[in-house]
Amino acid sequence: MQSQHDLNQKQYHDKSEAYLNSATHAQGVEFSKMQYVCRNYTQAQLLDLGCGGGHVSYQMASAVESIIAYDLSVEMLQLVEAQAQQRGLHNIRTQVGVAEQLPFADxxxxxxxxxxxxxxxxxxxxxxxxxxxxxxxxGAAIFFDVLGSCDPMLDTFLQCIEMIRDPSHVRDYSLSEWLEWVEYYGFEIDVVEKQSLALDFKAWVQRMKTPAMAVETIRELQEKVSDHVRDYYQIQSDGSFTSPTMYLQMSKA
Structure with missing residues (x-):
């Protein structure tokens, strides 16, 4: 029986280099905001949760005392270890595991x-x-992710193309869902900012090695949607589009 965690590992097999070299993942104005937060702590211990190709760890290494790069994919973690060594970032170590059950003390x-x-x-x-x-x-918690929508038409479209591209996709949550849940679990919200992420379609599907039939399905959906959806996601003739993203910075009382 295949679990969601099994599916995630399967989907990200043999893709670590693509995520390391992805401009989408390696660049972003949010990194400077994260570094500013890190420098407010003395000898900070940082958890890079769901580290993927390790870009948060590389960017924050000079601003904190130590980092644990944590991910479900052993292949991703092997890449992070190699990159940390090559870059001389000796305060990064890796650990495998899932986000829902962290193997760390309170x-x-x-x-x-x-x-x-x-x-x-x-x-x-x-x-x-x-x-x-x-x-x-x-302590501080920072989440950065693609945003879903409270508009059913917009949200259905985004979730569909995400899952067709990558079956391990679960959900891009709306801002209202994020805010409700982080407050429920005891966080104080310090900063909420929306950004836009321009995605080159060819790079987006190649990074995940999306099969040709799935790529064709996504393109067909893009061509058939209403003008409301097309305009919101700024869908271009080559399939490239823009997604809203969220920078959410919180603290623990």
């Missing part, structure tokens, strides 16, 4: 950062509870 980290990972998790609610548990009092 109050282990000053900062938890998760970027482009939460939409793959089996249970965002369980993961938020775990993040709150492992954070120290006054």
């Amino acid at each position: 109050h282990s980290f000053d900062i938890v950062i998760s970027r482009y990972s939460a939409h793959h998790w089996q249970s965002l609610k369980k993961a938020l509870s775990e993040v709150h548990r492992v954070l120290k009092p006054k």
Whole structure:
């Protein structure tokens, strides 16, 4: 019986280099915001939750005392280990595991950062509870992810093309869902900002090695949607489009 975690591991097999070299994942104005938060802590211990290709870890290494790059994919973690060694980032170590069950003691980290990972998790609610548990009092949690929509038409389209491209996709949550759940699990919201992510269609599907038939299905959906959907996601003639993203910075009382 294949679980969601099994599916995630299967989907990200043999894709670590693509995520390392992805401009979408390696670049972003949010990194400077994260670094600013990190530098407010002395000798900070940081958890890079769902680290993927490790870009948060590489960007934050100079601003904190130590980092655990944590991911479900052993292949991704092997890449992060190799990259940390090549870059001389000796304060990064890796650990395998799932977001819903963190193998760390209560109050282990000053900062938890998760970027482009939460939409793959089996249970965002369980993961938020775990993040709150492992954070120290006054610790910071930062989430950055693609946003779903409260508009059913917009949301259905986004979730459909995401899952056709990558069957391990679970959900791009709306801002209202994020805010409701982080408050429920005891976080104080410090900063909420929306950004836009321009996605080159060819690079987007190649990164995940999406099969040709699935690519054709996505393109057909893009061509048949209403003008409301096309305009909102700024769908271009080559399939490239723009997604809203969220920078959410919180603290633990």
